[in-house]
Amino acid sequence: MFVRRRMKRSVITVNKDNSLIEAKSKMVRHGVNQLPVMDGETIVGIISKRDIDSATMPLILLGEKEEGKIREILETTKVTKLMTKNPVVANVNDTLEDAVILIHDHRVGSLPVLTDEGKLAGIISKTDVLEAFIEALGVNEVSQRLEVVVDDKPGTLAEVINIIKRFKTNLISLMTTPHPLGGKRIVYLRVASLNVLPIKKALEEKGIEILDPRNAPG
Amino acid sequence: MNVLSEKIAFVTHPDYTKHYPTYDHPECPDRVTAIANLVENSALAAHVDTLHPEPAPIDQVTLVHSPAYLEKLKTACENGNFWFDYEDTYINAFSYEIALLSAGGCIEGARAVLEGPYERAFCSVRPPGHHAAGDLGMGFCLLNNIAITSRVAQRQWGLEKIMILDWDVHHGNGTQEIFEKDPSVFYVSIHEHPTFIFPGTGRRWEKGSGPGSGYSMNIPLPPGAGDSEYIHSMESLIIPAIKEFAPELILISAGFDAHNQDPLSDMTVTEEGFRKLTALTLEASRDYSSGKVVSILEGGYHLEALKASVRMHLEELIFFGKEEKCLSGEE
Numbered sequence: 001m002f003v004r005r006r007m008k009r010s011v012i013t014v015n016k017d018n019s020l021i022e023a024k025s026k027m028v029r030h031g032v033n034q035l036p037v038m039d040g041e042t043i044v045g046i047i048s049k050r051d052i053d054s055a056t057m058p059l060i061l062l063g064e065k066e067e068g069k070i071r072e073i074l075e076t077t078k079v080t081k082l083m084t085k086n087p088v089v090a091n092v093n094d095t096l097e098d099a100v101i102l103i104h105d106h107r108v109g110s111l112p113v114l115t116d117e118g119k120l121a122g123i124i125s126k127t128d129v130l131e132a133f134i135e136a137l138g139v140n141e142v143s144q145r146l147e148v149v150v151d152d153k154p155g156t157l158a159e160v161i162n163i164i165k166r167f168k169t170n171l172i173s174l175m176t177t178p179h180p181l182g183g184k185r186i187v188y189l190r191v192a193s194l195n196v197l198p199i200k201k202a203l204e205e206k207g208i209e210i211l212d213p214r215n216a217p218g
Numbered sequence: 219m220n221v222l223s224e225k226i227a228f229v230t231h232p233d234y235t236k237h238y239p240t241y242d243h244p245e246c247p248d249r250v251t252a253i254a255n256l257v258e259n260s261a262l263a264a265h266v267d268t269l270h271p272e273p274a275p276i277d278q279v280t281l282v283h284s285p286a287y288l289e290k291l292k293t294a295c296e297n298g299n300f301w302f303d304y305e306d307t308y309i310n311a312f313s314y315e316i317a318l319l320s321a322g323g324c325i326e327g328a329r330a331v332l333e334g335p336y337e338r339a340f341c342s343v344r345p346p347g348h349h350a351a352g353d354l355g356m357g358f359c360l361l362n363n364i365a366i367t368s369r370v371a372q373r374q375w376g377l378e379k380i381m382i383l384d385w386d387v388h389h390g391n392g393t394q395e396i397f398e399k400d401p402s403v404f405y406v407s408i409h410e411h412p413t414f415i416f417p418g419t420g421r422r423w424e425k426g427s428g429p430g431s432g433y434s435m436n437i438p439l440p441p442g443a444g445d446s447e448y449i450h451s452m453e454s455l456i457i458p459a460i461k462e463f464a465p466e467l468i469l470i471s472a473g474f475d476a477h478n479q480d481p482l483s484d485m486t487v488t489e490e491g492f493r494k495l496t497a498l499t500l501e502a503s504r505d506y507s508s509g510k511v512v513s514i515l516e517g518g519y520h521l522e523a524l525k526a527s528v529r530m531h532l533e534e535l536i537f538f539g540k541e542e543k544c545l546s547g548e549e
Binding site: 074089138139140141142143145167168169170190192194195196198212213214 | 242243244245304305306311341349357358388391412413414415416417418419441442482484519
């Protein structure tokens with residue numbers, strides 16, 4: 001999965017000469033929290049709703065006189081004053097994993113996505129990434145979850161899949177994580193069947209541990 | 219006004235066994251046979267009138283399912299297909315007519331209480347229904363029995379407000395989908411949390427949509443939950459909802475697969491728990507509804523646990539609010 005498949009291609013931006021009030025009203029109008037700041041075709045920064053809000057007092061708490069003053073400041077200050085320069089960006093050839101890591105490690109809400117030539121091609125947000133995760137989990141498809149434990153060595157997962165294959169049940173999703181006890185992995189499966197009993201039985205007959213959700217680790 | 223019968227209606231049909239799997243499958247004919255034997259061969263027999271239904275008429279089934287869907291199901295059965303829409307949902311040559319008979323059984327249960335002389339009915343039917351959507355069979359279900367019954371009760375007997383209480387361990391995704399935009403049928407489901415069990419829906423924020431917003435309620439419980447969690451949910455959430463909605467009829471999607479012995483779930487409800495759930499429902503029905511309750515069998519796959527639970531359920535349906543003592547231990 002690549003960033004380009006999940007990113008939004010129509011990006012709402014502001015020009016470096018725009019004021020804070022222009023940026024804020026754009027955010028409200030388009031329902032976004034971040035705007036790339038552009039100098040012509042080139043991205044020079046990113047400004048978020050939080051950047052603006054934290055730099056100004058909440059208007060509602062101020063008297064009329066101060067409110068007017070704040071509004072004037074928002075109208076006359078350029079976005080370049082508050083924007084984050086050199087924002088964290090993704091490349092159109094990055095994978096979704098790259099985007100997840102960048103968003104996580106840099107604690108940002110979204111990543112402008114650039115072409116190799118540095119042109120803005122799209123933007124990918126935390127929500128876009130989570131949407132992909134929801135799909136990968138298979139939670140929106142009719143299915144039942146199964147959690148099994150396998151030895152952390154080649155071929156053990158194939159054995160599980162081969163057993164499931166006998167029951168002609170579609171596999172909707174498959175993930176694994178390390179088992180907290182070490183040396184093993186937990187495999188999370190979603191199968192498109194209510195009747196998981198024979199699958200469970202067959203797995204257990206082969207000595208594969210099925211996790212009881214009542215006392216599963218992690 | 220007819221005098222109410224002291225008995226309850228027990229709806230079943232010997233032909234329910236004609237829909238059968240060709241391999242080991244938990245939704246098997248023995249389920250209804252076991253219940254029929256339980257009723258016939260115990261002191262319960264004197265307190266029920268056994269009714270044999272007719273198949274549901276097509277024009278009643280199409281209140282929920284599209285004619286194209288019925289045609290697809292009929293053809294699949296005629297063609298000798300082994301399963302329908304999903305591989306876990308088997309069919310045989312009789313499944314189409316038995317699915318109509320199953321829906322017919324539930325309509326008969328509704329007739330028995332809405333025309334009288336019964337106040338309560340239990341419909342021991344199969345195949346079950348609550349997973350079936352308007353155009354999709356799944357989860358062992360071909361026709362949505364309780365949805366069809368709700369629509370017929372509205373159409374034929376003029377009911378305006380119906381509440382469906384679904385305590386099958388699985389979320390009744392079909393029923394919810396059919397009624398989610400409809401404020402006239404309030405769907406309440408208590409089930410094992412969708413992260414752990416089929417079909418993966420029924421999260422707590424699913425509350426209906428559009429005009430039906432606020433008329434679906436989902437109570438997902440964590441794996442391992444038992445009598446106390448179920449009863450607590452009933453008292454703190456479901457009964458207030460019944461009071462507020464004041465339905466004219468309560469239909470129960472009575473699955474008994476939350477039982478601690480059931481092989482398809484992770485819950486720990488006991489047969490005593492099902493007795494208490496039944497009693498609480500009947501009490502709320504008496505206090506905030508018409509007292510009329512039609513209970514419809516859904517899941518429940520451990521035969522002994524199913525029998526024990528249905529026995530408790532029937533005892534409450536028969537004796538709740540009456541002087542006579544319960545029957546357990548009489549034999």
